[in-house]
Amino acid sequence: MKKTILASTILAALATPAMANNANGDTDIEQIKIIGSKTDARNVAGSSAVIDEEQMRIEVPSDINQLMKTIPGVYVREEDGEGLRPNIGIRAATAGRVSKVTLLEDGVMMAPAPYSNPAAYYFPTTFRMSSVEVLKGAPLLRYGPQTTGGVLNLVTTPVPEDFGGQVLTEFGENSSRDIHAHVGGTKGQWGFLLETVQRSSDGFKEIDRSSRDAGFDIEDYVAKLQWTGERQSLLAKVQYSEEISNETYLGLTDEDFAQNENRRYGLSEIDQMDNSHKGYSLNYAFEATDNLTFTILGYYNDYARNWFKLDGGNAYVSAANNGGAEALAILLGTQDEAGLNYKNNNRAYESKGIEANAQFVFGTHNLEVGVRDHSDEMDRFQPVEIYDQVNGSLVYQGEVMPTGGNNRLEGADAISFWLTDRWQATEDLNVHFALRYEDVESYRNQFADTAREQLDSARSNDSDEWLPGVSFTYDVNDNWQVLAGAHKGFSPLGGGAKEFQEPETSNNYEAGVRFNQGSFFAEAIGFYSDFSDTTQQCSIANPCDNGAESGNYVLGESVVRGLEFQASNTFEAGSFLIPIDVTYTYTKGEISEDNLNNLDGDELADIPQNMFSMRIALDNQQGWVNYVVAKYADEMCVSTGCNRSNSRFDKTESVFVTDFVSRYEMNNNMAVYFKVENLFDQQKIVARSPHGARPNKPQSASFGVEYTF
Structure with a gap:
């Protein structure tokens, strides 16, 4: 069946050259977008x-999380x-x-590895994105392959039409x-772009008894x-790209978090992520006629990482949170501890493929x-690697070579x-039909010897x-639009799946209204997702509810429902423009039927019930723009059933954070800006996974200069 589909589709594509995979039918190959404007x-x-x-130019974002909010x-x-390593979910898709x-x-x-190991330990640098x-x-x-919640497409810096x-x-x-620089241009039939991002920081956390930074x-x-x-x-x-970051999985106890959110225990002193990513792609498009275009895309990605870090730190944090004096003393470095495991979380990933796509405009289709x-x-x-903690210092003892789950x-x-x-269909009615087929064969081989x-x-x-x-x-009419849709969602099980396991599937529905008049726009959409077999991808960073740190865990039937609202308008106050954008999301995700592991009504993890954001700008239309961005998110369950x-x-x-950006265009070529993230220095426990309480970024100020030529 798989070979038949592949052969017939390629033949059809070759017979009918098609358009680039752009939802708006734009044949410009450099506009590799799925939506557009x-x-x-x-x-x-x-x-x-x-x-x-x-928005990207004014806010100069370095953290994709803040944009997604x-x-x-x-x-x-x-x-x-x-x-550095985001956790992002969309609707019913966990973060x-x-x-x-x-x-x-x-x-x-x-x-x-989008099908076998989709966890994004690599994430593209936000600085070099032109839109999201x-x-x-x-x-x-x-x-695809993930077709339940949503698609996130990062659009990079385009090849310029003129040299600059x-x-x-x-x-x-x-x-x-932070440095972001690019140069490029087009002459005749040829265009090019060269671009780099260079980032460094000492980090905002301090490590006990250590001169090493957390940057x-x-x-x-x-x-x-x-x-x-x-x-x-x-x-x-x-x-x-390559990254070295002195990052850890070890968080804090709640008591220590309350005293100093930005502290790190000495046990995490030697933790470090070291990774590199290589990506290659070749995209060819041929426009046979005004209504007929063909595209072939080939790609190859190679990612290697070694996150060297304390293994099993969660046991000490959990014990200390529950009153374990000995575990707390080990975390604080006042008690010696032998046999600490520091694992080289060393993994290499490879992802490659080729796709052929055809688009044909036929009448109203x-x-x-x-x-x-x-x-x-x-x-x-x-x-x-085995270390002992002796008088608050880590002393190397030896190394254990990997077998089983660590060698696979x-x-x-x-x-x-x-x-x-x-x-x-008519002047007012637009209908979108879609059919997708996924056939996935996965495997895992674990070895007993090196x-x-x-x-x-x-x-x-x-x-x-x-x-x-x-x-x-x-x-x-000219102002009001209604929309609705239904589709079947799919999430592959990954390389740890066993023969008898079925992939996660869901029935997803949405309906809403849009209103547009002048500069004012508002949209309200309700959504509902019904899962027959909700699954979790288990990892150390995101342990499954059964404690597993690899493979998959099936939660059973669940329902996720909610409401999305957004509105925007631009007001005038004398010579000033005041654009305002507001978003709000309500979500309720819970188990919908009793099973061996969960009860009907158990709330799902990583889904805040209420989220809110507001962006307000003050633009004097003379090159000076001030932005305030406020973001709120409710508390979330750490595991199902909290x-x-x-x-x-x-x-x-729950956390409420306000950012401020002031940008001044000095002339046509130069701009300066001042930015304060977390203006009111509100730090909360925004995560407990992995391994303890973790804070958001504290108040941080920065100054930037942008020169365009």
């Missing part, structure tokens, strides 16, 4: 949002306070390591320094080469058909097929799903 987002037959170039229906669980969200950069999947798109509802079936570039330098507290160093490089001929174009993109052949793999080889290969091969039709000659255990899984969807928009517990350790804390 903010205006386009307000007409999609599904809820969507775009953070455009203007301004989009309705998106949940963020912070971890390190710097946004852990963005593993339940389809993460794209310029339309290319960016998770280290979030697509929800039935239209997301064009993309930009250098941005930002300096801030904790010895932070990071990041280097990111991108090169693009574009050729444009008559009715065809080719874009080659190469990316390389905009048809799209495509196929993707993809494979990915994770190689885990994780030696453990996981991978997946997947064939995807999609067929969509955007049909302008030479990998003796197999410890093996497992595999083969699953396939047809995923239909339909949605529509209807223009009631509503049945009175323990404060089962929940995070």
Whole structure:
């Protein structure tokens, strides 16, 4: 069946050359977007949002988490306070390591291993993004593999039409320094872009009894080469980045958090993440006629990481939280402890694929058909180093070579097929049909020896799903539009799946209204997702509810429902413009039927019930703009069923943070800005996973200069 679909689709694509995978039918290959502009987002037959170039330019975001908090229906669980490894969820898709969200950069999947190990330990540098798109509802079936909550597409700096570039330098507290520079241009048929981001900081945490900082160093490089001929174009993109960050999984006890949120225990002194990422893509488009275009995309991503850190620190934090004096003394360094395990969480990922896509405009129909052949793999080889804590210092004792779960290969091969039709049925009614097919074969091989000659255990899984969807928009009049849709969602099980396990599937519905008059826009959308087999992807960063740190855990049937609201308007006050944007999300996620592990009504983890954001600007229209961005999120369950517990350790804390940005355009080429994150210095327990209470970033000021040529 899989081979038949692949062959027939490729033949169809070759016979009918098609358009680039852009929801708006834009044939410009450099515009690798799934939505387009903010205006386009307000007409999609599904809820969507775009953070455009203007917002990115003014706010100069370095942390993707802070941007995501301004989009309705998106949940963020912070971890390190710097946004190095985000946890982002959309609607019913939980937040852990963005593993339940389809993460794209310029339309290319960016998770280290999207099918077998989707946890995003790599995340693209926010500085080099020109816009951010979030697509929800039935239209997301064009993309995948995660098709329940939404798609997050990061759009990078485009190749300039004329020769030019930009250098941005930002300096801030904790010895932070950020540089973003790019140069490029187009002459005749050829265009190019060279870009780099250089980031460093000492971090905002202090480590007990240590002169070592808690900061990071990041280097990111991108090169693009574009050729444009008559009715065809080719874009080659190469990316390389590396990061060293003194980050840890070890958090704090609640008592120590209350005394100093930004403290780190000495046990985490030697913890460090070291990673590198390489990405290559080649995108070819051929416009056969005005109504017929063909695209082929090939991509390859290679990601290697070693997060060297304390293993099992959660046991000490949990014991200390429950009154364990000995565990607390070990955390504080006042009691010696032998046999501490520090694991080299050493993993290499590979992801590659090719997809063919065709788009044909026929009368009032905009048809799209495509196929993707993809494979990915994770190689885990994780030696453990043994240390003793002696008089508050760590003393190396030896090394244990990996076997079993620390020495394994996981991978997946997947064939995807999609067929969509955007049909302008009448002048006012637009209908969007979508059909997606996913066939995934996954495996895991664990080894009993370092030479990998003796197999410890093996497992595999083969699953396939047809995923239909339909949605529509209807223009009631010039101001009012209604929309609704339904689709089947899918989330692959990953490389740890056993033969008998079924993938997570869901039935998803949404309906809402939009109002647009002049500069005023408002949208309210209700959503409902019914899961037959909610699953969790287990990891050390996001342990499953049964305590597992690898593989999958099935929660059973659940329901997630909620309401998304957004509104924006621009007011005038004399010579000043005052744009205001407001978003609000209400969500209720809970188990819907008793099972062996959970009860009907148990609340799901990582879903805040209420979220709110407001962006207010004061623009004198003479080059001076001031922005205030306020964001609020309710407390969240740490694990499913926290509503049945009175323990404060089962929940995070609600948090309200306000950011301020003031930007002044000195002339056509130079601008300066001043930024204060967390203006009122509100720090809360925004996460308890992994391994203890963790804060958001404290009040931090920075100053930047932007020069454009």
